[in-house]
Amino acid sequence: MRIFAGSSSKNLARKISGKLKMDLSPVEIFVFPDGEKRIRIKDKVLGQDCIVVQSAGIPTDENYMELFIMIDALKRSGAKSVKTVIPYLGYQRQDHIFREGEAVSLEVIAKILTSVGMTELFSFDFHSPKIPEIFSVPVHHLSALPQFGEKIKELGRNTVLVAPDMGGIRRVKQISEMLGNIPFATIEKNRDLSSGEISNSGLTGDVRGKIAVIIDDMISTAVTIVDATNLLIEEGAIKVFAFATHGVFARYADKILQKSKIEKVFVSDTIEVPPYKIFPKLEIISIAEVTAKALRSNQ
Numbered sequence: 577m578r579i580f581a582g583s584s585s586k587n588l589a590r591k592i593s594g595k596l597k598m599d600l601s602p603v604e605i606f607v608f609p610d611g612e613k614r615i616r617i618k619d620k621v622l623g624q625d626c627i628v629v630q631s632a633g634i635p636t637d638e639n640y641m642e643l644f645i646m647i648d649a650l651k652r653s654g655a656k657s658v659k660t661v662i663p664y665l666g667y668q669r670q671d672h673i674f675r676e677g678e679a680v681s682l683e684v685i686a687k688i689l690t691s692v693g694m695t696e697l698f699s700f701d702f703h704s705p706k707i708p709e710i711f712s713v714p715v716h717h718l719s720a721l722p723q724f725g726e727k728i729k730e731l732g733r734n735t736v737l738v739a740p741d742m743g744g745i746r747r748v749k750q751i752s753e754m755l756g757n758i759p760f761a762t763i764e765k766n767r768d769l770s771s772g773e774i775s776n777s778g779l780t781g782d783v784r785g786k787i788a789v790i791i792d793d794m795i796s797t798a799v800t801i802v803d804a805t806n807l808l809i810e811e812g813a814i815k816v817f818a819f820a821t822h823g824v825f826a827r828y829a830d831k832i833l834q835k836s837k838i839e840k841v842f843v844s845d846t847i848e849v850p851p852y853k854i855f856p857k858l859e860i861i862s863i864a865e866v867t868a869k870a871l872r873s874n875q
């Protein structure tokens with residue numbers, strides 16, 4: 577068995593390989609002046625089971641392209657199988673057609689991954705539980721929520737979980753059950769499909785005098801989390817914390833979150849946060865152990 581890191585997930589891949597008591601196999605990634613990449617697998621992989629770790633955060637298209645070429649290089653070098661760890665599966669929000677004339681972008685990604693030779697996918701906290709159905713290979717849907725649950729316990733007993741939109745109720749219910757059915761509330765979020773603009777039209781549940789804990793799958797621009805925080809404070813929450821598996825942190829999300837009324841933001845390391853985007857209110861929880869465990873039990 578061999579394990580390889582793509583350039584978006586070097587730290588996570590190092591941690592996972594350490595937990596599997598394996599060394600990362602060398603891969604040569606040469607970038608041409610025009611941005612194209614040449615990828616060369618340096619170890620012999622003929623007949624070997626291989627693992628590639630590459631997340632699809634910013635720059636999403638570039639990270640995917642590198643992954644497609646890595647898988648192709650492994651297959652052409654004779655790899656028996658290519659298990660792909662894509663901790664954050666980019667394009668997952670376009671998993672169906674919202675408006676006439678759109679593409680199903682995630683299906684395009686799935687088709688390319690399987691046609692180049694991915695044999696299994698390991699990924700974290702999908703936006704929708706139906707995503708595995710898009711793939712024709714086994715999908716291992718892993719989760720950072722149990723680790724978030726442990727952190728939430730440390731915030732004390734006066735907490736209420738909050739889903740920042742209807743799609744998040746499933747996650748909040750899961751953590752609530754994990755923590756002995758603690759209360760939860762839901763925000764009704766509306767997104768304008770052409771402009772992408774967000775508005776909140778109400779809160780169901782009581783947050784007055786409580787520590788509100790927002791749970792989401794991802795933070796991109798941070799508008800969802802910051803709008804939700806403002807609403808929760810208006811509705812009487814004494815403090816607001818946020819947990820999201822994927823810290824996409826697009827545009828100025830890091831600065832917006834730091835300036836916001838939020839106490840602390842917890843994300844996992846499904847996406848490597850570049851040092852210039854790390855902010856004082858941020859805490860990163862590693863999913864390396866969960867990934868290593870899943871890879872170990874699927875050998």
Ligand code: R5P
Pocket residue numbers: 703740741743792793794795796797798799800801
């Ligand atoms: C949307 O349905 C997702 O669950 C997230 O709430 C959303 O993608 C976060 O995006 P942003 O941080 O840009 O508001």
